Amino acid sequence: MLIDNGESDAHLALAAAQAGADVVRDMYGESLARFEKSAGDFATAADLAAEKAILEVLRDARPDDAVTGEESGSTGAEAARRRWLVDPLCGTLNYAVRNMLVGVNVALRAGDEITAAATADPFNGEVFWTDGQRARVRSDGRDEELAPSPDSQLVDVNLDPPFPNAPGFQAARLLADPGFVRRFRPRVISTTLAVAWVAAGRRAAYVTDGDLRDSVHFSAGIALCRAAGCTVTGIHGQPLHTGAGGLIVAADPETHAALLEMVGNQLRQQA
Numbered sequence: 001m002l003i004d005n006g007e008s009d010a011h012l013a014l015a016a017a018q019a020g021a022d023v024v025r026d027m028y029g030e031s032l033a034r035f036e037k038s039a040g041d042f043a044t045a046a047d048l049a050a051e052k053a054i055l056e057v058l059r060d061a062r063p064d065d066a067v068t069g070e071e072s073g074s075t076g077a078e079a080a081r082r083r084w085l086v087d088p089l090c091g092t093l094n095y096a097v098r099n100m101l102v103g104v105n106v107a108l109r110a111g112d113e114i115t116a117a118a119t120a121d122p123f124n125g126e127v128f129w130t131d132g133q134r135a136r137v138r139s140d141g142r143d144e145e146l147a148p149s150p151d152s153q154l155v156d157v158n159l160d161p162p163f164p165n166a167p168g169f170q171a172a173r174l175l176a177d178p179g180f181v182r183r184f185r186p187r188v189i190s191t192t193l194a195v196a197w198v199a200a201g202r203r204a205a206y207v208t209d210g211d212l213r214d215s216v217h218f219s220a221g222i223a224l225c226r227a228a229g230c231t232v233t234g235i236h237g238q239p240l241h242t243g244a245g246g247l248i249v250a251a252d253p254e255t256h257a258a259l260l261e262m263v264g265n266q267l268r269q270q271a
Helices: 009-027 045-061 092-096 178-183 193-199 219-228 253-270
Strands: 034-038 041-044 066-069 073-075 082-090 103-110 113-121 126-130 135-139 142-145 154-157 185-187 205-208 231-233 247-250
Touching (some): 082 219, 103 219, 113 193, 135 219, 193 219, 219 231
Antiparallel strands (some): 066 073, 082 103, 135 142, 205 247
C-alpha cells in the first residue's frame, strides 16, 4: 500500500492502523501458530502479519523515521526525534479464543509529544484517530468528532500484570471500594481499545498501573483522550509519565476526582 509522502502524519497513522486491522480481521478464526514470549503471553501469526502490514505502510511513507513494534522491536536511531509506536493486535488473548474485542494501535512520538495516533477496531469497522489537536472516529469513510461522556458510568480497569505500585495501589482493589460499587460499573475487556472508548463517550474512565512512557499499547489511546478533552493523569493525579506512573483517564474532572479519591483510599489503608 503506497502513501503519498505529503500526506499528514495523522492520516498516515490512520492508514497504517487500518492496514493492520484488515489483516487481523482477515485472519480471524484461522488456526494460528503461536509464538511464546513470556509466561502467559504469546503472539500469533496474525500479530506478526498485521505488524508487517503496518510497517510496510509506515516505511513506504516515512523511510527515515524510527519504529518500535511490539513484535519486531526497535529500528532506527535510538535517540530519533520521530518514532512510530506500533501494537499490531492489542488483545491477543481475546483474539486467540475468538473474542472480537481487540484493537490495532499506531502512534507517532515527535520529540516528547505524541503528535499523531490511531486505534482501529477491526470488527466494528472504526478507526479512532487524532492529529494531536482534534480526535475523530472514521467509519464508512466519514469522520465524526469524539465526545467524551461520563454518562455510561462504565469504568474499564486493567488487571493484567505487572503491578509495580503494589501493595500501595492495585487496580483490582478498586473494584471492592464501596464508592466504586455505588457509583460505577466495572468492565475488563483486556485491550486498550477501551482507552479510545473513553474519548468516544463509551466508557466513563480507564485505570491502569505501570510505566506507559513510549508504550506501544497505550500511546495511541492517551493521545486520543487528550485531544478529545478528557482528564488524563498518572494514578495519583500527577502529570503523566512521572512519579508512580500509571494512568487514570476520565471523561470529565468529576469522574477523575472520584477515582483519584478511591486510589487515595488504598494508600491510606496501607499507611
